[in-house]
Amino acid sequence: MSGLMEAAFYVAAVVAVVSTILAITRLVAVHALLYLIVSFLGVAVVFYTMGAPLVATLEVIIYAGAILVLFLFVVMMMNLGTRDRERERQWLSGAAWLGPAILSAILLAEVIYLIVSGSTSGAIAANIGPKEVAFALYGPYMIGVELASMLLLGAVVGATHLSKAEARP
Amino acid sequence: MLGLLWLVPAIPFASALVLAVARLPRKVVAWLAVASIAASTVISLLITYSFLHTPPTGNAYTQVLWRWLDVSGFHPDIALYLDPLSLIFMVVVAFVSFLIHLYSTEFMIGDDGYARFFAYMNLFVASMLTLVLANNLLLLYLGWEGVGLCSYLLIGFWYRDPVNGRAGRKAFIVTRVGDTSFVIGLFLLFQQLGTLNIQDLMRVAPESWHVGSGVAVAVAFLLLGGAVGKSAQLPLQTWLPDAMAGPTPVSALIHAATMVTAGVYLIARTHVLYALAPSAQFAVAVIGAATLLLAGFSALTQHDLKRVLAYSTISQIGYMFLALGVGAWPAAVFHFMTHAFFKGLLFLGAGIIIQALHEEHDIFRMGGLWKRLPVTFWTFLIAGCSLAGLPLITAGAFSKDWILWGAASASQGSTGLWVAALIGVLLTSLYTFRMIFLVFFGESHTPVTKKPGAAMLIPCIVLAFLSIAGGYIRIPFAHFLEEVLPWTTRVAAAVPLSETASATAAGLVFLLGLVFAWFFILRRPSLAKSLATNPAGAALHRFWFSDWAMDWLYERIFVRPVLWIAQIGKGDVIDGSYDGLAILTQGGWRALRSTQSGKLRWYAAAIAGGTIVLIAVVLFL
Amino acid sequence: MNAVPMSDGLILGGILFALGLAGLLMRRNLLLILVSIEVMLNGAGVAFVAAGSRWAQPDGQIMFLFILAAAAAEVSVALALLVRYYRMRGTLDADTARGLGE
Numbered sequence: 001m002s003g004l005m006e007a008a009f010y011v012a013a014v015v016a017v018v019s020t021i022l023a024i025t026r027l028v029a030v031h032a033l034l035y036l037i038v039s040f041l042g043v044a045v046v047f048y049t050m051g052a053p054l055v056a057t058l059e060v061i062i063y064a065g066a067i068l069v070l071f072l073f074v075v076m077m078m079n080l081g082t083r084d085r086e087r088e089r090q091w092l093s094g095a096a097w098l099g100p101a102i103l104s105a106i107l108l109a110e111v112i113y114l115i116v117s118g119s120t121s122g123a124i125a126a127n128i129g130p131k132e133v134a135f136a137l138y139g140p141y142m143i144g145v146e147l148a149s150m151l152l153l154g155a156v157v158g159a160t161h162l163s164k165a166e167a168r169p
Numbered sequence: 170m171l172g173l174l175w176l177v178p179a180i181p182f183a184s185a186l187v188l189a190v191a192r193l194p195r196k197v198v199a200w201l202a203v204a205s206i207a208a209s210t211v212i213s214l215l216i217t218y219s220f221l222h223t224p225p226t227g228n229a230y231t232q233v234l235w236r237w238l239d240v241s242g243f244h245p246d247i248a249l250y251l252d253p254l255s256l257i258f259m260v261v262v263a264f265v266s267f268l269i270h271l272y273s274t275e276f277m278i279g280d281d282g283y284a285r286f287f288a289y290m291n292l293f294v295a296s297m298l299t300l301v302l303a304n305n306l307l308l309l310y311l312g313w314e315g316v317g318l319c320s321y322l323l324i325g326f327w328y329r330d331p332v333n334g335r336a337g338r339k340a341f342i343v344t345r346v347g348d349t350s351f352v353i354g355l356f357l358l359f360q361q362l363g364t365l366n367i368q369d370l371m372r373v374a375p376e377s378w379h380v381g382s383g384v385a386v387a388v389a390f391l392l393l394g395g396a397v398g399k400s401a402q403l404p405l406q407t408w409l410p411d412a413m414a415g416p417t418p419v420s421a422l423i424h425a426a427t428m429v430t431a432g433v434y435l436i437a438r439t440h441v442l443y444a445l446a447p448s449a450q451f452a453v454a455v456i457g458a459a460t461l462l463l464a465g466f467s468a469l470t471q472h473d474l475k476r477v478l479a480y481s482t483i484s485q486i487g488y489m490f491l492a493l494g495v496g497a498w499p500a501a502v503f504h505f506m507t508h509a510f511f512k513g514l515l516f517l518g519a520g521i522i523i524q525a526l527h528e529e530h531d532i533f534r535m536g537g538l539w540k541r542l543p544v545t546f547w548t549f550l551i552a553g554c555s556l557a558g559l560p561l562i563t564a565g566a567f568s569k570d571w572i573l574w575g576a577a578s579a580s581q582g583s584t585g586l587w588v589a590a591l592i593g594v595l596l597t598s599l600y601t602f603r604m605i606f607l608v609f610f611g612e613s614h615t616p617v618t619k620k621p622g623a624a625m626l627i628p629c630i631v632l633a634f635l636s637i638a639g640g641y642i643r644i645p646f647a648h649f650l651e652e653v654l655p656w657t658t659r660v661a662a663a664v665p666l667s668e669t670a671s672a673t674a675a676g677l678v679f680l681l682g683l684v685f686a687w688f689f690i691l692r693r694p695s696l697a698k699s700l701a702t703n704p705a706g707a708a709l710h711r712f713w714f715s716d717w718a719m720d721w722l723y724e725r726i727f728v729r730p731v732l733w734i735a736q737i738g739k740g741d742v743i744d745g746s747y748d749g750l751a752i753l754t755q756g757g758w759r760a761l762r763s764t765q766s767g768k769l770r771w772y773a774a775a776i777a778g779g780t781i782v783l784i785a786v787v788l789f790l
Numbered sequence: 791m792n793a794v795p796m797s798d799g800l801i802l803g804g805i806l807f808a809l810g811l812a813g814l815l816m817r818r819n820l821l822l823i824l825v826s827i828e829v830m831l832n833g834a835g836v837a838f839v840a841a842g843s844r845w846a847q848p849d850g851q852i853m854f855l856f857i858l859a860a861a862a863a864e865v866s867v868a869l870a871l872l873v874r875y876y877r878m879r880g881t882l883d884a885d886t887a888r889g890l891g892e
Contacts, residue, residue: 009794013802020806020829024813029821036825043806043832050799050843055835055851062858067828067865074869075821078876091818091883100815103777108808110784115800123793126846136848137855144852148859155863162870767888769823774815 009049016042025097027088029075033068040064051127170219171230174249177213177259178302180205181266182295188288195283199274202287206270206294210263217260220251228252228652229368231304245365250304254653257502257646258301258434265426265509266294268628272517273418275624276524286326286416293319297427301434306355306365309435313351313399316428317344323423324415336414343408347398351435354391357384371441378445389442389449393456396432400486403460407719409483413475417520420475425482425516426509433489433505437654440498450581454494458589461487463717465596469603470714473530474519477604480716481556482512484593488572491590495582497575498654499647504568506646507639511555511565514632518549521621521629522608529615532604537613544626546609548633555636557601557683558594560676564640569594570672571643577671578664580657587671594675598682606690799840806833820875820882824868831861 016039023035040063047056137145184205188198220230229252237245251259270290277286296315303309325337359365361384362373378385396402401409412424423429436443436453443450461484468480485508492501523530525542539546555565573594577587647656666674689697700706712718738744764775810830817823835854842850876882 006794016802017805017809020809024809024816024822024826024829029819032822032825036828039829040832043836046802046836047839049794050840052839052843052851055839055854058855058858062862063832067862070865070869071825074873077873088819092816097816100812103774103781103815104808104812107777107781107811108804110781110788111804112801113788114784115797115804122796122844124796124799124840124843125793126843128843128846128848128851133848133851137852141852144856148856151863152859155866159866159870162867162874769884769887770815777811777815
């Protein structure tokens with residue numbers, strides 16, 4: 001059983017990484033979003049194998065569901081076509097990706113070095129269900145929840161205003 | 170009653186602060202400025218009454234307000250010291266200031282800087298009172314610099330004209346030469362005697378130094394340097410004629426009645442040191458005699474009414490220095506008092522005349538004013554007679570005769586000094602009546618456009634009264650000062666003449682000057698002209714007119730070399746390093762500016778790069 | 791039961807974060823820049839959850855929930871701005887938005 005979970009973790013991790021790479025290199029926005037959904041699903045499985053079922057569920061529902069749908073709506077509103085694909089190709093051609101790749105690679109190397117050399121030993125053995133999370137969330141983290149709700153309210157007002165002000169000029 | 174002493178300088182100071190900060194209507198400004206000085210005057214008069222009625226123990230009163238600073242044995246207090254000498258100075262300063270403030274309320278009424286003017290004036294009065302009341306030399310120096318600052322500010326009061334600013338700077342820099350010498354003298358005094366309290370110094374100095382010892386002479390000469398600068402004596406007198414660029418009440422208050430006599434006060438205050446340094450005291454006398462003659466000759470040639478008065482002031486302070494130098498201490502202080510009255514009055518009268526003639530300064534373009542400005546004429550005449558020394562009546566005659574008598578009979582006196590002072594009387598009489606005849610008699614050249622009001626005339630009348638009555642208090646005055654400033658006398662046999670003979674000679678010389686002036690100005694003006702136009706006369710005239718070419722000399726000896734060195738020093742290494750700093754900063758600015766590209770991705774990359782570097786620092790360092 | 795080493799979870803988070811960063815720097819399309827930011831947030835979330843599970847505490851998951859809330863707010867406002875920007879300029883090129891440059 002444990003071996004299966006372990007295997008699932010690595011498989012899902014590989015899927016997530018590969019689909020992310022594909023997502024950030026696609027020329028067509030919709031393709032990129034679809035790969036991103038795959039990446040999110042992979043991460044959801046990773047969460048599950050790490051003993052966090054609630055978060056895994058939310059990852060699917062909110063990230064892969066709500067947020068990505070939002071993106072897709074926007075992409076549809078943009079009405080992008082082949083012309084945009086050509087331009088994307090142009091933007092990504094040549095050495096445009098080289099600098100960012102090197103920079104990210106250095107950062108990743110540093111992070112991995114930190115993780116490996118640091119005291120991060122030990123296995124992920126716990127299984128924390130929704131109940132425990134809920135108790136903590138509405139217990140000591142109550143104020144955080146309130147703040148998050150205010151943030152979301154602000155975002156709603158902001159987004160509404162931004163899209164409404166458009167009609168004025 | 171004596172406990173109110175601190176209010177005397179404090180009230181003008183507070184009012185100066187208010188005037189400097191608050192924006193008030195003109196009426197309030199005038200009221201506040203005059204009322205504060207009036208309060209100061211009333212308090213000082215009350216103090217005088219109480220001082221005379223019930224003298225404090227030791228005939229002196231010290232009021233310690235608080236300890237100023239306390240550094241390893243050096244602890245000067247903010248403390249006031251009242252004895253007959255400082256009492257006289259305080260009363261005269263406060264009273265004359267009050268009259269001149271009253272005069273200024275009308276004189277300056279049309280000026281934009283009304284409140285500014287009175288703020289400076291009140292600050293000046295506060296500083297001057299601090300100066301004369303200080304019980305230690307450091308506080309005295311504070312007042313000394315305070316009056317210097319106010320003098321600078323007020324000379325350049327009409328700062329829009331660069332000439333005025335230049336005159337202010339000149340006054341400031343020239344007196345600075347003297348002030349530097351003064352402060353070095355203070356350092357030396359403290360280093361030698363360990364205190365700056367004046368009374369302690371006067372007590373300790375004779376115990377530690379014998380007469381004529383090197384340190385005493387050095388200190389006396391250094392303090393003399395300060396006095397010479399402040400009181401516009403040879404060789405630092407060049408600033409005072411230019412200081413006439415300021416408003417006339419300023420000339421009356423600062424550059425005639427009060428500030429310029431600060432040097433006299435300083436020497437009188439520290440007279441014990443001069444008794445220990447006979448050579449320095451002799452230098453004081455010689456400087457006084459030389460200055461009174463040189464300035465007298467210069468005054469003879471001036472065209473500008475205020476410059477005549479300025480040279481006259483230098484000359485009269487020369488008399489005070491002469492009196493100090495020969496050891497006739499009370500005569501110097503007495504002459505300070507009468508001079509404050511009549512010279513203040515002369516300047517006030519000059520202010521009225523100049524305003525009446527629409528800013529006309531040239532005495533040759535005045536004339537015939539006695540009918541049109543009668544009050545001004547009579548008060549001006551009284552003051553002029555007092556200045557020239559009309560015998561038996563005027564205060565100036567009493568004080569000058571006293572100085573003459575001192576020059577002959579006091580411990581350091583000599584016949585030579587007496588003769589110099591007598592020639593000075595002739596010159597004074599000549600230039601005074603030359604001025605009076607040119608301004609008030611003869612033909613009128615410029616129409617009168619403005620008549621003075623009550624606020625300007627009342628101070629003139631009061632001062633005219635004092636210019637006469639002030640002389641009759643000589644005997645009680647001498648008695649009052651006896652303890653602080655004893656008159657020193659020579660051996661009677663060495664004195665060549667009697668006091669009456671000296672006064673008679675002065676009276677005759679006065680008459681001679683009057684007759685000469687009458688003859689040359691009113692009777693035979695052509696003769697005076699021909700004297701001034703023949704080659705030798707013209708050269709002498711030019712020479713005297715330019716104050717013995719002192720300015721020309723200083724320009725060449727000091728100003729130009731300094732400017733030249735400054736020119737050379739402009740591009741030196743030190744300067745280069747500062748320039749380099751500026752260039753480096755500019756380069757840095759250019760480099761940093763290029764990072765502000767506005768490109769979102771560059772900013773993100775910069776953040777990422779910064780993160781990488783930070784982690785690297787944590788990891789590998 | 792399951793025994794994935796924590797370091798592997800953290801490394802996965804790091805990889806995702808680095809990939810998001812690379813995308814952010816590489817793309818000129820504002821939409822894909824936003825996508826990259828989502829990836830980076832996700833990477834951070836993975837690290838949180840891994841650490842939380844390692845110490846058997848719910849806090850890691852709660853932090854992820856807060857990240858989720860922040861991401862939702864951010865995306866909604868950013869997309870609104872994006873749409874406005876596109877209407878205004880007719881492009882999604884991040885390099886044309888240089889109003890802040892000197």
